[in-house]
Amino acid sequence: MRADIHIDSDLLQQCRKGSSKAFRELVEQLKRPAYYHALSLTGHSDDAMDVSQEAFARAWQNMSSYNPSQPFYPWYYTILRRVALNHLRSRSRRREDIDNGQIDTMLTEAGGPGExxxxxxxxxxxxxxxxxxxxxxxxxxxxxxxxxxxxxxxxxxxxxxxxxxxxxxxxxxxxxxxxxxxxxxxxx
Missing domain, CATH: 1.10.10.10 (Winged helix-like DNA-binding domain superfamily/Winged helix DNA-binding domain)
Structure with missing residues (x-):
């Protein structure tokens, strides 16, 4: 899976001005790579969904701190990574509790029933x-x-x-x- 990390500067400018419609469009563009990046960090589908959604909420709250002269996705990914790490720390999971069946959606997307x-x-x-x-x-x-x-x-x-x-x-x-x-x- 390849993530397109280039976001239109006009869309980002609208987001910075507080346009929730523009931010919804931004989320729509980034929700798939954000989910898969969160899944890479957490290893759990439900956690990845929670983490990516929380990271989008925090990005929306902090759009005024985004520097438009820099690429957007690395700024967003920093938020996503922090949220994921905090999530993992708060859960304090034991390795035996890890559900190894969750990360397979990334690894075997092309596979089917006859795999x-x-x-x-x-x-x-x-x-x-x-x-x-x-x-x-x-x-x-x-x-x-x-x-x-x-x-x-x-x-x-x-x-x-x-x-x-x-x-x-x-x-x-x-x-x-x-x-x-x-x-x-x-x-x-």
């Missing part, structure tokens, strides 16, 4: 490995490998230099590979 058993098993291994990674590792992996953001977009979204994105991504991929190996998956 190959090995593919389902692989998807389950991927889901389990992702949910055992730290939130930072899961975030960077999902933004790059599932949402197909460029390094520049990742740097803007996460708010770190490109070099840091590259090193974090490399380390996260190494940890992910190790978890996959420990769960019995051997990639050639």
């Amino acid at each position: 190959d058993c090995q593919s389902v098993q692989y998807s389950n291994l991927v889901q389990q490995a992702l949910m055992h990674l730290s939130i930072e590792d899961r975030e960077i992996l999902c933004l790059k490998d599932m949402h197909d953001h460029s390094y520049r977009e990742l740097a803007d979204i996460v708010g770190v230099p490109i070099g840091t994105v590259m090193s974090r991504l490399y380390a996260a991929r190494q940890r992910f590979r190790q978890l996959m190996k420990e769960s019995g998956y051997e990639h050639e």
Whole structure:
């Protein structure tokens, strides 16, 4: 899934002036990528919906603090990320309680009822490995490998230099590979 993070400047200007109609249009444009980014962070469908909706509400309340000379989505993503992290902290979930069946909508969107058993098993291994990674590792992996953001977009979204994105991504991929190996998956 690729998120188009470019938003029309006229629409943003209308939002900044308090147009709720314009903000509804903005939400409509961003609700899908926001949901999937929240799902990448939380791992739960219901939580992702709650987090993305709360982040939109906070963005609306704080539109006056948005700097129109900067891209909108990284500003919004910062809000989304904070809401997601606060949500995860407040829930204090134990790893055993994680519902590994939720993140699969991202991984197997193209799959159908006749999907190959090995593919389902692989998807389950991927889901389990992702949910055992730290939130930072899961975030960077999902933004790059599932949402197909460029390094520049990742740097803007996460708010770190490109070099840091590259090193974090490399380390996260190494940890992910190790978890996959420990769960019995051997990639050639």
